[in-house]
Amino acid sequence: MASVSSQPQFRYTQPPSKVLHLRNLPWECTEEELIELGKPFGKVVNTKCNVGANKNQAFIEFADLNQAIAMISYYASSSEPAQVRGKTVYLQYSNRQEIVNNKTTADVAGNVLLVTIEGNDARLVSIDVLHLVFSAFGFVHKITTFEKTAGFQALVQFSDAETASSAKNALDGRCIPSYLLPEQMGPCTLRITYSAHTDLSVKFQSHRSRDYTNPYLPVAQSAIDGSGQLAVGVDGKKLEPESNVLLASIENMQYAVTLDVLHMVFSAFGPVQKIAMFDKNGGVQALIQYPDIQTAVVAKESLEGHCIYDGGFCKLHLSYSRHTDLSIKVNNDRSRDYTLQNPAMANTQPSILGQQPGPATSQYGGPGQYPPVSGQTMMQQPTAGWGPVPGGPQSMPMQMQSNPYMSQAPGPYQMGPGMMQGPSPGGLPPHHATGRPPYGGPGPAQ
DNA sequence: AGCACA
Numbered sequence: 001m002a003s004v005s006s007q008p009q010f011r012y013t014q015p016p017s018k019v020l021h022l023r024n025l026p027w028e029c030t031e032e033e034l035i036e037l038g039k040p041f042g043k044v045v046n047t048k049c050n051v052g053a054n055k056n057q058a059f060i061e062f063a064d065l066n067q068a069i070a071m072i073s074y075y076a077s078s079s080e081p082a083q084v085r086g087k088t089v090y091l092q093y094s095n096r097q098e099i100v101n102n103k104t105t106a107d108v109a110g111n112v113l114l115v116t117i118e119g120n121d122a123r124l125v126s127i128d129v130l131h132l133v134f135s136a137f138g139f140v141h142k143i144t145t146f147e148k149t150a151g152f153q154a155l156v157q158f159s160d161a162e163t164a165s166s167a168k169n170a171l172d173g174r175c176i177p178s179y180l181l182p183e184q185m186g187p188c189t190l191r192i193t194y195s196a197h198t199d200l201s202v203k204f205q206s207h208r209s210r211d212y213t214n215p216y217l218p219v220a221q222s223a224i225d226g227s228g229q230l231a232v233g234v235d236g237k238k239l240e241p242e243s244n245v246l247l248a249s250i251e252n253m254q255y256a257v258t259l260d261v262l263h264m265v266f267s268a269f270g271p272v273q274k275i276a277m278f279d280k281n282g283g284v285q286a287l288i289q290y291p292d293i294q295t296a297v298v299a300k301e302s303l304e305g306h307c308i309y310d311g312g313f314c315k316l317h318l319s320y321s322r323h324t325d326l327s328i329k330v331n332n333d334r335s336r337d338y339t340l341q342n343p344a345m346a347n348t349q350p351s352i353l354g355q356q357p358g359p360a361t362s363q364y365g366g367p368g369q370y371p372p373v374s375g376q377t378m379m380q381q382p383t384a385g386w387g388p389v390p391g392g393p394q395s396m397p398m399q400m401q402s403n404p405y406m407s408q409a410p411g412p413y414q415m416g417p418g419m420m421q422g423p424s425p426g427g428l429p430p431h432h433a434t435g436r437p438p439y440g441g442p443g444p445a446q
Numbered sequence: 447a448g449c450a451c452a
Contacts, residue, residue: 021447051450061448205451418451 004420019094020072022058025049026087033084034060042067046099061099068093071397093426109161112195113168115154117176119188120281122152124319127210129180130154133190137170138163143210144198146429157200168192184251184317207241207322209397223381243320244293246300250308257308259333262286265308270295274326276335289326294318 022034034047035202044062051057062068072091075081081088111135117125127143134140134156142157158164172192181188202211206220246266250257266272266288274289290296300318308314328337 003449020450048450048452052448053447056447057449059449092448095449100452398447 001322006112014093014095016069016072017093017097018062019096019099020060020062021092021094022082023052023056023090025056025058025089026085028067029056029058030058031083032060035108037065037082037084037089038071038363050097058170059094067340080085082226097213108194108196109165110194111158111164111197111198112163112197113156113158113164114193114195115156116150116191117152117154117188118191119186121181121185121393122188123147123322124247125176125183125188125372127154127208127243131181131210132155133176134158134167136324137167139212141213142202142209142211144200144202148207153198155195155197161194163192168194168328182319184249207243207320209423210249233341240322241262241322242293242297243324244247244290244296245321245323245326246288246296247285247321248288248318249280249283249317251283254286254311254313255309257284260319262288262309263338263360265303266290266299269299269302269438271338273329273339274335274337278334279303286328287321287323287326289323291431296323336352401432 020038022037029049031047031049034049036042038047038060041062044060046061047059048057051059060068062071062072072093075091078334081093083089098145116128117123127145128143130143131140134143138158140156140158143154145152145154147153156164156167158167171190174190176188178185178187200209200211202209202214202217204220205211205217211217231285248262259277262275262277263272266275270290270292272288273291275286276288277284279285288299289295290299295333303316304318306316308316315337326337328335331337331340
């Protein structure tokens, strides 16, 4: 009755192979257990575990066919079945002749994790947020971040593979909690595999790499803040990947935000060297380049979360760019290099706008001062001035300055150092604290 | 308990 012409379905009909197929394995059987099982019969040259939908199958490949035959023969006549952790394992010849591509480093557990951050804003995830997230599982020794075709990735080094495994198991496929991210950011999913690395090489503390084990490691220039202090701490406390280039995204852009508007807004804090605008994720973003980091820091601290126009319109979100020098190919309505037409102005010459073509010329065609940062000045904008953001993080320093109630307080000096950078040698005076216009120093240019 | 695409 039984036809012998059909595909072999029973183990007795499988032709011998040096690859054995195992089933009914315990959950997450390890390679070591498979090797132990096969070792009495010959040399195990390859294995693959966690095969199949239930992850309870595996393959063992012997160096020689006779070794596979020996194992099958033994258990075919043995009163004791093959077992792993006390669980009976069923063996048969595999219908494959070799195990393909098994255990190539990537899924061998190690102390270093390769983390891919997925999401539109993945590259805005700071190394500090990553540190915070992974520190929940144990001491994080080092983190490096980098950009690959796979996206924004990080290597996270733990003491040992056990700690790394617990972090991987808990975090793989999960999103970074939104409260750790800037509010406009979309979800960021973590994809985690083991890295083949065991010890990362971190030469500097910087916005893209950290060594939390070495307090004496030199700090990269890009990670030093305006007061010359470390913006990074080996304890991971106060950390900002500061840059002289700001990335601005504009939320709720009910009104057109032009290059000139941005230039005026950001010039309040110092000379703007370059601006590049572009569309991203259906919104508008811009990169604004200052000559130095401290100016960018002040601008970011002052403007973050605030709106260009009253009513919550055109809310600014600022982060530090990884750029340090923008490449402006052409001056147009989306990008401009303000240093080209008058190189001197980057340091001293405030009358930028008067030399620019375009509609903004009329705004500051006169005295050539950087616009003082006050509500009044901002009100010159088409519809409104700077408005406090409803429910925003804090009120604007410049509004505090013009607030009559504030005059009773001992001035802006009560504001913590976090609100603005203190004057540093050759740096930007805290204009919105003192009431002086920025760059109103000796010999204001006319 | 019955053959893998990472």
